[in-house]
Amino acid sequence: MLSLENIDAYYMDFQALWDVSMYVEKGEMVAIIGSNGAGKSSLLKIISGFLKPTKGKVIFNGIEIQHAEPQDRVEMGISLIPEGRRLFSDMTVLENLELGAYTKKARKEKDITLEWVFQVFPRIKERINQTARTLSGGEQQMLAIARALMSRPKVLLVDEASLGLAPIIIQTIYKTIQEINRSLQMTIIIVEQNVRLALEVVNRGYIIENGRIVGTDTADALLNSEDVKKAYLALG
């Protein structure tokens, strides 16, 4: 459904991604794992359009989209939940959700989507008239996910949803993301520093180091691999 072919990407003179290729099937949930600065977020930026590759292709449903702007990719069905949530904090919860459905296609189905989003996140519904900044960290992350869902995405990109949250809330958030993936067959790509957590919820993982993909396997295989244990799970 979505694939990257031989992507190179730069920030000014600094090369962040080297010959990266990956793919995701429809309905699959995939994690990109790696340490700080390995290029995880850059990879999501390539997919969402905030960073343009200097070489290589991004193919979505058979169409090359590497030159498309972020807002056009939202329209196509690729929605990013940015790192650090990036809510519109002076606006109300409802306004944030309405903004999520800003694209033409999503606007038509706004009310239905809203109903459904409230079912997934009942906590959000209780707070629709509060400004986003008054929510707790966990609720803000839920709102960020809900806002992304409002655009009716086909692919959901989740960047570090665990950032700054208590462990028990992180669990809830990832369970919800998994639930969205299972019940709707929604394709999801997550980027996560907490490798164990990520591998417990996804089907497959890519390991990225210094801007290169160094390994890929099913989640279970990765969890049991000696290299991964040593490098990321602080075991062995």
Next chain:
Amino acid sequence: MKARRDIKTILILVISIVFVGLIPLFIKGEYVLNMLFLLCLYTILSHSWNIMGGYCGQINLGQAAFFGIGALTTRYIWVAGYPFPVALIAGSFSSLILACLIGIPTLRLRAHYFAIGTLGVAMIALITIQNALPGVDFLPASLMSDYNPTIRFYTALIVAALTIFAVYCINNSRLGLAMKCIRDDEEAASATGINVVRYKIITLMLSTFFAGLAGGLFAYYYVSYYYYVPFELMWSFDPVLIVFIGGAGTVVGPLIGALCYVILKEIFAISMGQVNVLIFGVVFILIVLFLPKGLIGIKKR
């Protein structure tokens, strides 16, 4: 809840506009009329800045160029014999065209660079006019004979009312929502599917249109002035000050700001001459430090 707040806002606006409109009936004199005209002029100009700066977060310091070109064009067409409303609209569109020519390229600049770039535009316009049209623009005798400041004030009042109404509509529209998003977080705005560049262009065009209207009214009200006067940089900085005094990104704020500004300026300019510029600088710093949401923010606290 929100609807009730909206009705309250509309009531406040309508009452203040009607109140301002009634003042000349009870207090006669050109002095009062002049003050009231300035109030309307500054309301329009500061709202034009407010659309771009307050709602969309783009600090445009080139407003003087758009105000000036509006004044120049309106005056030219009006003096050429066309009815004033036609001239006024033409003047506004001339600002809009200037925005397309000069403003849109500068929109490629972000944040501070946009502010500096637009300030550059204003300075280039000022210097160009100072050299190209060094003289004084007099109204011809034919137009002088029916000069009536009262009519001119009421024209300005109507335009101000329409401007406020337009900003009110923007405030409650999807366009307004998109503008506020861009102000709060450009990247998150794109991530939700908002075309940031397109909305910035629309905002700039709206903003300059109203700046042109204000310029046109200036050309309508004043009998004679140096051609460069409506291009002076104070037309860029005054609206910024007014919007911040009243409250950026609000419908009522610039109205309150304009009222304070006109009164303060009258007091300080009479008693202190050029020192008033210094005082407004201090006022600006104090407002930004202690009332970042302007006078309108006091109520909300």
